Amino acid sequence: MIPRINRIHHIAIICSDYNRSRHFYTKVLGFVVLAEVYRAERDSWKLDLQVGDQYQIELFSFPDPPARPSRPEAAGLRHLAFEVDNIDDAVAAVQSHNVPVEPIRVDEFTGKRFTFFADPDGLPIEFYGR
Incomplete structure (x- = not known):
């Protein structure tokens, strides 16, 4: 049996500087803010951004997230x-x-x-x- 997958629901991104990334995704790329919440127990922001009319990005902040290698061609999201x-x-x-x-x-x-x-x-x- 194979699951029936309809579409990508969202893409989650963890950022190291919430204000800088919020500015980039809303002012530089122009994504619309759907919701923004601060989760005090995690010292974390979550920003839901609309991409087109079907997708969304969830932008998260956490204190001191570890860097993720992306080049040269690290495994994972390219x-x-x-x-x-x-x-x-x-x-x-x-x-x-x-x-x-x-x-x-x-x-x-x-x-x-x-x-x-x-x-x-x-x-x-x-x-x-x-």
Whole structure:
């Protein structure tokens, strides 16, 4: 028997500096805040962010989270990819916030344009053209 999976419900990200990451995901990437709670017993914030009309990111803060290796090609989540209508406009938007972005490349299999940058904790994020 195989479970029937409908869709991805959310993506959870733990950040090291809540205010810096909150700013990045809401002001740089423009995600809408759905809910924000502080859990005093864990000294932890949880921020629910709307991504498009179907997905959400849960942004968590915890005191002194350990760093997670992401490069070179560490096991685990490789990167988070967001489809954009216009990759040039999307790159210009994040660069206007002084976020370094890699040069745009072309996917050899799909012919689509894509590029990478990082969130404040170094999580690789990809913009993938529509």
